[in-house]
Amino acid sequence: MTDQCLFCGIVAGTVPSVKVAEDETTYAFMDINPGSDGHLLVVPKRHSKDLMEIPADDLAAVTLAAQRIAKAAVPALGADGVNLLNCCGADAWQTVFHFHLHVIPRYVDKSRDRLGLPWVPTPGDAEAIAATGAKVVAALG
Template sequence: MAKSPLPPRDAECIFCKIVAGELPCHKVHEDEHTIAFMDIFPASPGHVLVIPKDHHPDLLAMPDDLLGPVMAATRRVALAVAKSQGPDGMNLFQANGVAAGQTVFHFHMHILPRRTGDGVLSTEHGKRAGDHAMLAREAEALRGALADM
């Protein structure tokens, strides 16, 4: 993947301003394609964000060739979080759209170190079996959408 001299950016995006050095951050990692820094509104101690240097508002807008470098950086930083924080567990998450809780519209991965019983995120999903007929219809619709791509 060739690197352009200046990554695509959105002049109003807080993360683009961090990448450009216009806003400070507590940087923990940087490479050719990504930067990782401490979340200034942490959900848990050690909460880190990993972003591409290029501006892409969400996962659906991300180019395929940039997903690998972002996930590789996420894994590398997650390993460092595990080593330095010694958490009981870790969540990695990424939100797309307001309804999903996205507040900064620049693709980013959250690394959340977890402690047993910290109550940071609900783990109640998966406690109730889904309706198999509905699951079958949803799977068929997804296979059709994938075939059209």
């Protein structure tokens, strides 16, 4: 836990939050800047800056908690779907540097869903995709 981390303060109870769920490893709370009705965050209680630093056991616990919460929230809120989103690094839109998963219920009714993606899927260059894939395979060893 760090003194200057907003999410560590939420986990410690020194920063207020609307708690949704908690277990020995994770804490889930409502996002105060929601992209949709029911948008919440799941964090590990132990501080990790991002996806590159989080220990595998904490990552697994956060992901399983997010799934459990999504399975309950989607029908309870009448959502039409759900996104799980992690942003790793400032250039990937991370603004709080404590690993977290966004659980974002999605709705056909846009009065309940304010989230829009800047990316529109379009076909890429097959050779470039294969070359990039080969780089990742090589990095994995």
